[in-house]
Amino acid sequence: MSSRTGKIIIILSSFCLLFILLMGCNRGRVVDDLQILSIMGFGLEDEAYKGTALYSDYTEQKQGKIHLLHGQAKNTRIILEEINQQSPKPIEVGKLHMLIFSRNLAEDGIAHFIKTICRDPLINSNLIVAVSDEPVENIMTKEGSESLPDLLQNNFKSGNVPFSNLHLLLYDYYGEGRDVSIPFINLNQNGKVEVNRYAIFKKDRLSLVLNQKEMILYKILKGESMKGQMEVEVRKGPQKGLTVLKSLSGKKIETIYQSGQKIKYRITLDGMVKEYPEWLNLRKKEDVKILTKELEKNLMKDLSNLLSTFQDHGVDPLGAGDLVRTHSKRWNEAEFYENIYQQIEFDIDLRIQLQTSGIGE
Structure with a gap:
């Protein structure tokens, strides 16, 4: 490369750099x-x-x-x-x-x-x-x-x-x-x-x-980010009380059955209990087992009630209609929400894994 060509390249490069700087200042x-x-x-x-x-x-x-x-x-x-x-x-x-x-x-x-x-x-x-x-x-x-x-x-x-x-x-x-x-x-x-x-x-x-409780339940059903905490009622024999469950993570798998007449949500939650009744001793495996079963039972009931509320109001924020549509050759939105949506059976399978470290802290 000749020295003349090199000088031309340097001059052009300088002009380009100056142009970029001026454009930046202009913005x-x-x-x-x-x-x-x-x-x-x-x-x-x-x-x-x-x-x-x-x-x-x-x-x-x-x-x-x-x-x-x-x-x-x-x-x-x-x-x-x-x-x-x-x-x-x-x-x-x-x-x-x-x-x-x-x-x-x-x-x-x-x-x-x-x-x-x-x-x-x-x-x-x-x-x-x-x-x-x-x-x-x-x-x-x-x-x-x-x-x-x-x-x-x-x-x-x-x-x-x-x-x-x-x-x-x-x-x-x-x-x-x-x-x-x-x-x-x-x-x-x-x-x-x-x-x-x-x-x-x-x-x-x-x-x-x-409301606030339904909002966290909805967050769990969406399955995108399951962090949050909620109060859940638990029982042990004649005794009952409230616990505070903190959800740390989780996942959801949705499956459709019977040509769109039934939708099943399989949900797993990893969490810990921050507060619980004094008649529960979580140092005992039996009490941890009782608590876990109570949490699963009552949360499944609450989640099912929320899904029923969606059906009663004719709203579908979870996209059940979209899920059915992807598995149907013929699907009409107006017909689905007028005749089918309220009849869909929702099934929830919930599993909770409690972390014993940090319980009650």
Whole structure:
């Protein structure tokens, strides 16, 4: 290679490097010129949608101060335009972390939002969608509201809340034989935001709200992440009391029988008991055996009751219809839920393996 060619290559390489650096700086300036929204909420008021958007100002003077912007219209695009008109910078929804619907809006139907905001290709598929029992603005004005996505993520990983995000919502909404389910948040007695219930939809309308116990049972039935803890009643002869079972891990296998008329769930749980009645001595193998059998019996009963609740309300968040569809040559969704779903027999085989180390700690 001649020295002249080498110099040309060096010059071109320098220009390429400079171009990349300039592009990077340009992107930074673009981001600085945008108002990046982190949480949005929508409610239904006077036959119109009311939107609330939250963003944090991290300029040197503001130090992360929370700001809310509002809009009201019958169309989400108009709401976004109204919010944009109140902002000193163009708003950006592509970095949204959370989308909240009020309960009355969820009961009225969220199809409009699924077809507009949720299907926007710029929206992050890991966005968390939730229903609020409180007016959305009440939730978003609480101290620490900017950390709501972190609260949900923490409960997904280590608490009793089944995992959910926009990707799963769209999969359940557009998929055949499935129904949408998302977290349900509210304010506790101390005015703090908490998630201790779960919302189940039929098509685009809120149909059923699971309580805290049903929520952890639903998490077990989903079989994706079985960490959590729950109270379970146990008996030994005439004595009865409550134990706290902490589930550490588990797995679920589902099988279909009798041409879709019967579905069996085989569930195994590994866990430990954190609290138990004083009349149980878990140093004795016999008492551990009694406790294990009681836990299995009562949990199977609770899981069966929850499945019956789903059938009674005509909702299918576990995708039983999808499972039957994959094993049927001819399957019609409307016919299945009108004539077959309520008649399906669910069978649960639950096995619990208690870790003796750590029991009662």
